[in-house]
Amino acid sequence: MAEEIIRSNQSGEVTMRVWRGDDTGGEFTEYVMPAQEGEVVLDVIHRVQATEAPDLACRWNCKAGKCGSCSAEINGRPSLMCMTRMDTLPPGETVTVAPMRAFPVIRDLVTDVSYNYEVAKRIPPLSARAKTEDEEEAGGYRMAQVDVERSQEFRKCIECFLCQDVCHVVRDHEENKTAYAGPRFFIRSAELEMHPLDTNDRRQLLQEDQGLGKCNITKCCTEVCPEHIKITDNAIIPLKERVVDAKYDPVAWLGRKIRKRTKRTAEEAAAEAPAGGPAAVLPPGGVHGVPQPHAHGAPVLATAPVGPSTGPDAPSPADTGGTPPDGQA
């Protein structure tokens, strides 16, 4: 039986100011679109694509806040387009949508986020302890719910990279990308540090390779996290404490060692790291050029080659009327 296609009533119009351009430059273009009840920013961007600009580039997948693809800066604030309802924005005002500023633009709202994939390769994976006899018999590890919950919070991360985008250590300092992992990867390290099965000691790596000390806990990352992960309080600060303990407080450090006898040294952990090892730093600018597949023997995450890094002149919060997203003021 033919299904009836339900259509919504139009409820006025909305003006979208969308950044269009590529690595050579660009500008904002205005589109006036019909609006419908309950829509999110991504719906309106899709309507622009379907009607006026079929080549308007944006990433998206799930449209339900689960995949972290449609990150952009909406009225200056790093946000997911699929989870930003139009009716939460100032009524009657133009909505400005720009690409994430911390990453080089590929086209329009699409940025080259390969920096994040490069950092991910330098984090030694989980090295699970052996099963006990009881566990072998039971067929699986035993872990208490309360012990997995700490890491579960960080595993909610959908890798939208909004925290990376807003983090002023890299947002305004391109040069820091070579030696700074960023909030997304601090929670990855925190997840592994607190993982009941992990046997690696990651503290030296965090300090020396991942630049944990550069974070000055302004909590901008926590503010923009669409998964509401308490990045600063629950991951970064505890990591900083652990790193400091290891460095300056041998008693606390020894205490941890005794409690976690199976923890291994950073050197042992480093030996297991993939793709060149965690000690390798990215070549200057290497995060923009994006490694050419097969350019060298080491396995790489191949992404399409893109041009030189030239971000758009993303609107400053002042000219969009938005809230300063990075709280530096």
Added chain:
Amino acid sequence: MTDYESHEFDVIIIGAGGAGLRAAVEAQALGLRTAVVCKSLLGKAHTVMAEGGMAAAMGNVYSEDNWKVHFRDTMRGGKLLNNFRMAELHAQEAPDRVRELEAWGALFDRTEDGLILQRDFGGHRYARLAHVGDRTGLELIRTMQQKAVADGMEVFMELKVLRLLHDADGNVSGIVGYWRPTGEFVVIKAKAVVLATGGVGKSWMYTSNSWESTGDGHAMALWAGADLIDMECVQFHPTGMVWPLSVRGILVTEGVRGDGGVLRNSEGNRFMFDYVPEMFRAETADSEDEADKWYDDHTAGRRPPELLPRDEVARSINSEVKAGRGSPHGGVFLDIATRRTAEDIRRRLPSMYHQFKELAGVDITAEAMEVGPTCHYIMGGVRVDADSTAATVPGLFAAGEVAGGMHGANRLGGNSLSDLLVFGRRAGIGAAEFAQGRTGEIVLDEGQIQEAIDAAVAPFGRESGENPYDIQQDLQETMQSLVGIIRTGSELEEALVKIEALEERAGNIALGGGTKYNPGWNLTTDLPSMLTVSKCTAIGALNRKESRGGQTRDDFPTADPEMGKVNFVERIPDPSAAPRGVGGTPSVRSITSQPEPVPVMPDDLKALLEEAN
């Protein structure tokens, strides 16, 4: 002649969801040069959307559970159309795949004694789904992604594959595609190719699927001469969001019902008690009182009817709405607010809580949700050998949603994630063994490559023509209204005519804006797959003159035992000689559909179906 970038591997895997990554990890571990190609960024594949959990008879909650019961549940849920051997392997191997995931870092919710907690889901006799709240798919894909990266996997991100290439002997030997960010073309030679491309849902208007689910793997297999089976069996998940319209179709996990949620109509009745089919009557509660006792102790009562297999629940909701007992926006009510405490709901279903709060302005701890069926999953797919996942053309393998047979006419919730891991691993082994046995240099036919490239860029040469978004929307409306949850012969015939007309129009698309990250062009190159799989579903649905699982005909409302003995097989008899359709691929007119016998189950497995009824 257009230039392109060239690569060569032993095994190429198309798709980076759970099945693709699991296949890649296995092939790589066997020492093969392996690469994964995916349309989006790594970690964004549709697996990430899976919510409720992965089914595996580990027996952590009910020690009575074992693979035999899981096999039985899967076959009954699939209305016995399943490839029995796939269902058997799946039930036997799923527990090991879950435990292996845990050793790679996945953190599942725990039982009181520290083991992996398992939750109830529709059609599963025992609480069987390993899960992490309601974000299990994210846990699976992130774990596999991290494992693959740690193993040094090569990943080609944002690369759209246009078609498979074959050598002079007919072996599948590589792919041709383009980088979405630059529009530059790429050819990758390989000794074996694994399809792990997921589903087809984007051809329907209301779907839980993302833009990527355009049936690329299904279509490319068909174009390469492989068989597809059961393409008429499409699962409409009973509970998608219905309002606001912009979120219509977004999934509401079955975990809501597994954890105590019930369905009510506008009169407040738990209407599912009125729709219990004969096949499930003996194991389903016949009063609310009995059903409610079951949640705490499965021996104290029989299962609530809300936990019947998805096809039954989706049809029942459809009937209630048609009878005028629906919710204000054309769905029914899913109520967990009156059944569980607010704290429990937020802890067990955090994503659902946020999804409704942020997208619909509904607090599910205080009010009922409005839900209705949404196109979710295709049971049909590439016909494969159960053990090796080999397709019916040499060098081609398929795992996950793109493969057919495992789920029969209807998939049970939770069986998808375990399917990905079980058959992803087997595809990795199957492809690796095939590649190892293949000698000599691979020689590709330049003509095939240039034909694909020329067809892909043709729309840029037209001054004026069709908008690809219009064609997509018309296809979605056609499939939604004529090949939806309830079908009828005359409408299916109408759909077939419309699909052919849309193919004509798609051949006249005109584009601007260049090939660099151009979504209009990306959609244009997805349309040949979307049209191909839509044709397969419509023709299969027309031929299967009965109702079974994900195929419901109101002109043939019951199951026909004779039809239960056949799969409808779609194929293109001679792809290279077939008339060209859009994008230089064989026209949808060249697709045939015919019945062929379902593999016959050995007696020892048959006996399992009768046990513990």
